[in-house]
Amino acid sequence: MISFLDKDFSQLNHFLNTAKPSKLLILVDENTHEHCLPLFLGNMETDIPFEIIEIEPGEELKNIATATQLWEILSEFETDRKALMINLGGGVITDLGGFVSSTYKRGIRFVNVPTTLLAMVDASIGGKTGIDHQFLKNIVGTFAHAEKVLVSTDFLKTLPFEELRSGFAEMLKHGLIADEKHWNDLISIDDLTADHIAPYIEQSMKIKENVVEKDFKEQNVRKTLNFGHTIGHAFESLFLENNAPVLHGEAVAAGMICETYLSLTEGLVAEKTAQTVIKNIQRFFPHLSVDHFKAEDILALIFNDKKNTHGQLNFSLITNIGSCTFDHPIAAESIVSALEFYKKLK
Ligand SMILES: NC(=O)c1ccc[n+]([C@@H]2O[C@H](COP(=O)([O-])OP(=O)(O)OC[C@H]3O[C@@H](n4cnc5c(N)ncnc54)[C@H](O)[C@@H]3O)[C@@H](O)[C@H]2O)c1
Numbered sequence: 001m002i003s004f005l006d007k008d009f010s011q012l013n014h015f016l017n018t019a020k021p022s023k024l025l026i027l028v029d030e031n032t033h034e035h036c037l038p039l040f041l042g043n044m045e046t047d048i049p050f051e052i053i054e055i056e057p058g059e060e061l062k063n064i065a066t067a068t069q070l071w072e073i074l075s076e077f078e079t080d081r082k083a084l085m086i087n088l089g090g091g092v093i094t095d096l097g098g099f100v101s102s103t104y105k106r107g108i109r110f111v112n113v114p115t116t117l118l119a120m121v122d123a124s125i126g127g128k129t130g131i132d133h134q135f136l137k138n139i140v141g142t143f144a145h146a147e148k149v150l151v152s153t154d155f156l157k158t159l160p161f162e163e164l165r166s167g168f169a170e171m172l173k174h175g176l177i178a179d180e181k182h183w184n185d186l187i188s189i190d191d192l193t194a195d196h197i198a199p200y201i202e203q204s205m206k207i208k209e210n211v212v213e214k215d216f217k218e219q220n221v222r223k224t225l226n227f228g229h230t231i232g233h234a235f236e237s238l239f240l241e242n243n244a245p246v247l248h249g250e251a252v253a254a255g256m257i258c259e260t261y262l263s264l265t266e267g268l269v270a271e272k273t274a275q276t277v278i279k280n281i282q283r284f285f286p287h288l289s290v291d292h293f294k295a296e297d298i299l300a301l302i303f304n305d306k307k308n309t310h311g312q313l314n315f316s317l318i319t320n321i322g323s324c325t326f327d328h329p330i331a332a333e334s335i336v337s338a339l340e341f342y343k344k345l346k
């Protein structure tokens with residue numbers, strides 16, 4: 001399903017000629033319109049009629065109001081069930097475009113062309129689509145697979161550094177939970193540039209695809225993809241509430257440090273391994289200043305996130321570099337210690 005595009009995007013053109021959609025709807029945001037659409041259209045060779053649909057960038061618009069507008073636009077364009085939506089953008093575009101496609105007329109086909117690192121290695125694969133509603137992220141959505149995920153690392157050339165680094169956190173996670181060699185390859189990178197990261201993107205995508213194939217509905221092993229995310233999400237929400245949002249990958253990097261500490265205190269991972277993991281995450285990511293966050297607020301968010309009020313939470317924790325367990329019960333006090341540990345790290 002994943003194809004790396006040649007310079008002339010021949011796989012895209014071949015796919016369009018075989019799939020023969022009645023119409024193409026190319027969804028972009030303002031930034032991908034400016035930075036990515038020229039390369040995309042410059043290489044697309046087809047007689048199929050197409051429309052460009054542009055939305056403003058940002059997570060704030062990944063909501064039902066935008067989805068409604070998009071359904072209306074599809075209707076106005078007299079889109080039939082043989083049409084194909086092309087989501088050209090980051091995770092907001094692939095999540096929203098996937099959601100709108102999978103619900104319009106009970107589902108039209110869609111292709112993801114991810115243009116951020118995070119969308120390449122994470123959001124564009126795995127068949128989850130979604131929108132946010134009333135402060136709850138991805139609370140409404142569908143399970144729906146893209147027909148294809150078409151990847152060109154050339155798109156990364158215009159991606160701001162912080163966005164690149166944010167996606168890199170998910171790549172490190174893939175190494176930690178499933179592939180020691182991948183982790184070693186990634187930590188051998190000296191400075192994070194698109195060129196240095198590009199050779200390892202395919203392996204990260206494969207790791208995610210492989211985990212999802214084994215457990216599409218997240219009953220078991222897919223939970224390992226949540227490593228670093230339980231505490232990471234809580235950090236992300238608190239920074240947002242304080243009007244100082246941090247990027248997802250920055251919060252996940254801090255979350256992975258805390259959850260590696262939990263892996264250590266639970267006796268799942270050797271001390272030396274935990275130190276190596278933490279030291280390397282620190283090498284790539286700045287310390288988040290969480291001093292003003294109260295443990296009780298973090299715990300409340302985690303309990304809320306997990307919909308679990310029995311004083312015990314289940315975590316995905318690493319057992320070595322390249323292996324991860326899930327559904328490991330953790331007491332609230334241990335989370336407080338992990339938070340204290342992180343605060344002292346700076
Ligand atoms: N469905 C899933 O399994 C899944 C997994 C992970 C994340 N997500 C979702 O992904 C979203 C985050 O994705 P994201 O980090 O890609 O955010 P994003 O789509 O908001 O992109 C980040 C920013 O980069 C800009 N941009 C995109 N490509 C660019 C390029 N090539 N050059 C310059 N600028 C560019 C965008 O306009 C935006 O401003 C979240 O909504 C999250 O919930 C979904």
Ligand SMILES: [Zn+2]
Pocket residue numbers: 122170229248252
């Ligand atoms: Zn993530």
